[in-house]
Amino acid sequence: MRFFLRRTAFYAFTAWAAITINFFLPRMMKGDPVSAYLQKNQGRISPEAIDSLRTLFGLDSTKSLFEQYIDYWQLLFSGDLGRSFSKGLAPVTDVIASAIPWTVGLVGIATVISFVVGTSIGAYIGWRRGSKADGIVPVATFFSTVPYFWMGLIAIAIFSTTLGWFPASHAYDKGTQPSFTLEFAGQVIQHGFLPALTLVIGSLGGWILGMRNMMITVLDEDYVTVAQAKGLRPSRVLVNYAARNASLPQLSSFAMSLGFIVGGTLVMELVFSYPGAGKLLLDATTAKDYPLMQGLFLVITLTVLVANILADVAYAILDPRTRQMEA
Amino acid sequence: MTTLEFKNVTKKYRVRGSGELLALDKVSFTLTSGQTIALVGQSGSGKSTIAKILTQLERVSSGDVLLDGTPIPTWGRPLRRYRQTVRMVFQDPFASLNPAHTIRHHIERPLRLDKVVPPDQVEEEVFRLLTRVRLAPEQTIDRRPHELSGGQRQRVAIARALASRPKLLIADEPVSMLDVSIRLEVLNLLAELQSEANLGVLYITHDLATARHFSDEIMVLHHGKVVEHGKADEVILTPKHDYTLALRNASPDPEKHFAAPTTPGATS
Amino acid sequence: MTFPNPVAVAAPAALPVHTRKRTTLSRLGQTFAMFRNGKSLAGLAILGFFVLIAIFGDWIAPYGPLDKDFQALRQAPSWVHWLGTTHMGEDVLSQLIYGTRGVLVVGFTAGVIATIIAVAIGVTAGYVTGWRSESLSALTNVFLVIPGLPLIIIIASQYENPSLLLISSVLAITGWAWGGRVLRAQTMSLRNRDFIQAARANGEPLYRIIAVEMLPNLTAIIASSFVGTVIAAVLGLTTLAFIGVIPITNLNWGTILFWAQQNGAFPEFWWWYVPAGLCIALLGMALSLINFGIDEYVNPRLRSAGERARAMRKKGFVLSDSVTAVRPRAAAVKNPSDLGVTDASTKH
Numbered sequence: 001m002r003f004f005l006r007r008t009a010f011y012a013f014t015a016w017a018a019i020t021i022n023f024f025l026p027r028m029m030k031g032d033p034v035s036a037y038l039q040k041n042q043g044r045i046s047p048e049a050i051d052s053l054r055t056l057f058g059l060d061s062t063k064s065l066f067e068q069y070i071d072y073w074q075l076l077f078s079g080d081l082g083r084s085f086s087k088g089l090a091p092v093t094d095v096i097a098s099a100i101p102w103t104v105g106l107v108g109i110a111t112v113i114s115f116v117v118g119t120s121i122g123a124y125i126g127w128r129r130g131s132k133a134d135g136i137v138p139v140a141t142f143f144s145t146v147p148y149f150w151m152g153l154i155a156i157a158i159f160s161t162t163l164g165w166f167p168a169s170h171a172y173d174k175g176t177q178p179s180f181t182l183e184f185a186g187q188v189i190q191h192g193f194l195p196a197l198t199l200v201i202g203s204l205g206g207w208i209l210g211m212r213n214m215m216i217t218v219l220d221e222d223y224v225t226v227a228q229a230k231g232l233r234p235s236r237v238l239v240n241y242a243a244r245n246a247s248l249p250q251l252s253s254f255a256m257s258l259g260f261i262v263g264g265t266l267v268m269e270l271v272f273s274y275p276g277a278g279k280l281l282l283d284a285t286t287a288k289d290y291p292l293m294q295g296l297f298l299v300i301t302l303t304v305l306v307a308n309i310l311a312d313v314a315y316a317i318l319d320p321r322t323r324q325m326e327a
Numbered sequence: 328m329t330t331l332e333f334k335n336v337t338k339k340y341r342v343r344g345s346g347e348l349l350a351l352d353k354v355s356f357t358l359t360s361g362q363t364i365a366l367v368g369q370s371g372s373g374k375s376t377i378a379k380i381l382t383q384l385e386r387v388s389s390g391d392v393l394l395d396g397t398p399i400p401t402w403g404r405p406l407r408r409y410r411q412t413v414r415m416v417f418q419d420p421f422a423s424l425n426p427a428h429t430i431r432h433h434i435e436r437p438l439r440l441d442k443v444v445p446p447d448q449v450e451e452e453v454f455r456l457l458t459r460v461r462l463a464p465e466q467t468i469d470r471r472p473h474e475l476s477g478g479q480r481q482r483v484a485i486a487r488a489l490a491s492r493p494k495l496l497i498a499d500e501p502v503s504m505l506d507v508s509i510r511l512e513v514l515n516l517l518a519e520l521q522s523e524a525n526l527g528v529l530y531i532t533h534d535l536a537t538a539r540h541f542s543d544e545i546m547v548l549h550h551g552k553v554v555e556h557g558k559a560d561e562v563i564l565t566p567k568h569d570y571t572l573a574l575r576n577a578s579p580d581p582e583k584h585f586a587a588p589t590t591p592g593a594t595s
Numbered sequence: 596m597t598f599p600n601p602v603a604v605a606a607p608a609a610l611p612v613h614t615r616k617r618t619t620l621s622r623l624g625q626t627f628a629m630f631r632n633g634k635s636l637a638g639l640a641i642l643g644f645f646v647l648i649a650i651f652g653d654w655i656a657p658y659g660p661l662d663k664d665f666q667a668l669r670q671a672p673s674w675v676h677w678l679g680t681t682h683m684g685e686d687v688l689s690q691l692i693y694g695t696r697g698v699l700v701v702g703f704t705a706g707v708i709a710t711i712i713a714v715a716i717g718v719t720a721g722y723v724t725g726w727r728s729e730s731l732s733a734l735t736n737v738f739l740v741i742p743g744l745p746l747i748i749i750i751a752s753q754y755e756n757p758s759l760l761l762i763s764s765v766l767a768i769t770g771w772a773w774g775g776r777v778l779r780a781q782t783m784s785l786r787n788r789d790f791i792q793a794a795r796a797n798g799e800p801l802y803r804i805i806a807v808e809m810l811p812n813l814t815a816i817i818a819s820s821f822v823g824t825v826i827a828a829v830l831g832l833t834t835l836a837f838i839g840v841i842p843i844t845n846l847n848w849g850t851i852l853f854w855a856q857q858n859g860a861f862p863e864f865w866w867w868y869v870p871a872g873l874c875i876a877l878l879g880m881a882l883s884l885i886n887f888g889i890d891e892y893v894n895p896r897l898r899s900a901g902e903r904a905r906a907m908r909k910k911g912f913v914l915s916d917s918v919t920a921v922r923p924r925a926a927a928v929k930n931p932s933d934l935g936v937t938d939a940s941t942k943h
Contacts, residue, residue, distance in 0.1 A: 010733055010736060013733055014733075014737045014740050014741075018737075025749065141880050141887075142880050145830070145879025145880050145882075146875070146876040147833055147837075147872060149837055149852075150852065150875065151872075153852075153872075154868075154869070154872070157865070217894060256776070258740075259740060263742060263834070266745065266748075267837065267838060282748070282838060285748055285749070297746070297749060300745050304740055304742050383796075384792060384795060384796055410796065422788055422789040423789040423792075425790040425794075427812050428808075428811070436794075440797065440798060441798075484793075487793075
């Protein structure tokens with residue numbers, strides 16, 4: 001119980017830190033494009049929108065920093081993240097909400113596939129150490145350091161432009177309306193295949209190598225020898241004894257690498273023009289759409305935090321020691 | 328003549344989730360230079376806690392520890408001087424030396440730290456100390472711990488402890504992790520060094536036989552309390568407390584091998 | 596007096612006769628023992644290759660990176676231009692060579708800065724206890740969770756012409772946390788070791804305990820963390836250059852890809868975009884190999900795992916067999932060292 005309390009306290013602290021950083025971010029930035037924008041578009045913005053923009057960007061110099069901070073929190077709790085300059089003054093929350101599902105879907109599916117496949121391959125290679133299976137190691141190493149975006153470009157060049165098997169961009173065919181039909185689902189899968197494939201291959205190497213190393217360490221433990229001596233089937237020893245223990249550190253390194261995965265996806269979306277949060281951020285940066293940028297940073301950070309929490313919970317469920325042990 | 332006094336020392340540890348652990352319960356004893364007291368007890372009886380308090384790695388919860396009548400200092404230069412006077416030899420020869428450093432480093436550090444000899448005589452002193460613990464200095468001095476055997480490492484640990492010319496030595500189970508065949512050698516070395524420098528030695532052990540052989544007094548610790556304390560022979564031959572009796576009977580006695588076991592605790 | 600005649604002790608414990616000469620070189624060799632295996636050496640060799648190119652780029656490159664040859668636009672590799680030309684007639688090979696410097700400088704600077712921060716915070720967090728340790732740990736975890744690339748993008752987009760130092764610093768700030776966390780864990784386990792307790796009991800001052808007693812035992816982890824950070828910095832830099840967030844005045848491999856992307860190099864002009872990506876992958880691989888080498892040094896099980904299994908296989912044993920067959924001539928394996936098992940702990 002104490003364990004969960006401590007973890008909750010930690011996550012609350014991290015969330016607070018992220019929000020506070022987000023508060024200070026625009027105030028540290030140079031110039032004041034927001035005021036300029038506001039002046040240019042005087043008549044077209046509602047007073048509430050102007051107010052929220054003021055709070056977000058500290059344009060209200062009459063209030064103290066602390067008061068601005070409180071206002072900021074109030075604004076967040078009311079779900080208002082300002083208006084997007086580049087999206088016709090639509091509320092930032094709406095703009096982000098339409099993009100996040102694509103990113104979460106793409107990253108989520110790709111990461112899970114990559115983790116599962118990579119861990120399994122790594123477990124197998126570790127099991128059959130010293131055999132020809134070890135030859136995968138240099139290959140995996142190579143792929144683990146190939147930049148995601150470059151692989152994406154190559155994938156497009158080969159599979160899309162040259163072979164024409166898959167479309168090169170976007171999440172669904174142009175002109176189609178998103179709907180819960182099978183046909184639409186088909187388009188989503190077709191468009192999502194290349195980006196997902198690139199993500200999977202790019203991160204596969206890391207999982208394979210990590211799992212292999214863990215397996216080798218675990219297989220030297222006495223309890224594995226006992227399991228074998230008991231006469232258990234090799235497959236049972238591999239899965240229930242060795243892999244099960246070796247995959248725990250994998251899970252925790254998964255949680256640690258989430259920030260990195262987000263980075264890779266960002267660029268992936270640029271390359272494939274995939275309408276996710278990443279591409280949105282890059283577009284916003286180019287367009288100097290500060291409200292959108294700020295809102296996106298916050299949402300991405302909180303999403304990573306949630307994913308971390310889930311990974312931690314999974315780890316606690318799988319490893320009985322964490323519930324008793326204090327860090 | 329140096330005296331170390333433990334007066335009604337109590338040590339409590341706070342354990343997360345389950346309250347307090349009473350490690351020492353009003354422990355009192357006196358250690359004088361030239362004297363050896365054996366501290367006997369099972370794992371968890373508080374022996375190591377006493378050692379930690381004596382080296383000021385832990386503080387007492389209540390009670391006093393007095394060196395020559397004055398409470399031992401807790402910080403600053405007085406603490407440094409205290410640390411020069413009381414030194415410890417650790418139990419695990421494999422863990423008590425830093426794997427990254429040479430033997431020279433291990434012995435030099437206390438010499439330099441406590442300015443035992445002027446800097447130009449340090450090397451000479453290191454050689455002297457190593458010879459004193461029966462190690463060949465030229466062959467040992469530039470090696471790293473993993474290149475030495477357990478017995479050799481423990482000798483280095485003893486040399487390190489003696490470097491600052493302490494008056495009192497705490498030997499925390501100095502031979503329990505060594506091969507049985509070399510235990511006697513190392514204990515004899517300690518005995519020699521003790522008589523040479525008139526050290527007071529607190530010999531912590533769970534082995535009654537060596538306790539009796541090497542010490543003037545034996546103190547039996549059970550769950551943090553001193554349950555028996557007296558002259559070595561008396562404690563062994565005529566134990567007054569049940570626990571001491573049980574300890575004594577648990578020691579293997581080659582002569583009992585052919586006789587029928589007389590008490591439940593005896594091993595045949 | 597307590598002591599009956601001590602048993603006569605034999606002559607001083609003699610050590611095996613082979614006393615090595617402790618030259619500075621051999622001592623240096625010991626510090627860098629972590630690099631003395633196949634994988635590390637291969638990685639160091641490749642890295643060395645890139646470093647040489649970075650240093651001597653000016654002399655090696657056949658053309659300047661922005662020299663335009665209007666006779667040869669978008670040309671495939673030829674003897675005149677080994678890796679072909681861009682849409683403006685620039686030599687791709689020269690661009691790659693000049694770009695190496697940008698990548699390595701930023702990568703290593705970021706690595707150094709990040710490692711300094713990681714060591715400072717991680718080791719301190721591991722040595723102190725209680726709330727001090729917890730709060731430093733919380734700080735580390737915050738940096739771990741906040742996604743680096745979005746932060747860098749937002750910060751970098753603020754500056755017109757960020758200096759190399761600024762870019763390196765930003766990469767370092769977003770990348771130190773991983774190493775910091777590992778160092779904290781290692782320091783915590785080191786702290787409870789007897790030799791640290793002995794140093795404390797001997798009155799060693801705190802700064803000496805950390806710097807002289809602990810740090811030498813942490814070098815492998817620090818090295819591994821450094822290499823890992825350099826990899827991340829290199830990938831981060833090239834990604835940022837590719838996106839266009841970093842101005843093109845800082846030439847690196849990512850910039851080449853940026854230009855390629857902007858000027859319609861895909862998919863036909865493969866010589867323009869393939870080599871740059873390959874270089875990034877190759878450098879990353881070299882660094883990863885170095886890290887593997889360090890890993891194997893730290894965890895000897897990894898080192899001998901493959902060798903032992905192969906050696907056993909030669910004798911007809913398979914490690915993953917569920918049944919150990921009883922061989923009629925089991926006495927054949929007389930000498931354990933046949934199996935390639937070297938177990939240092941059996942030395943006494």
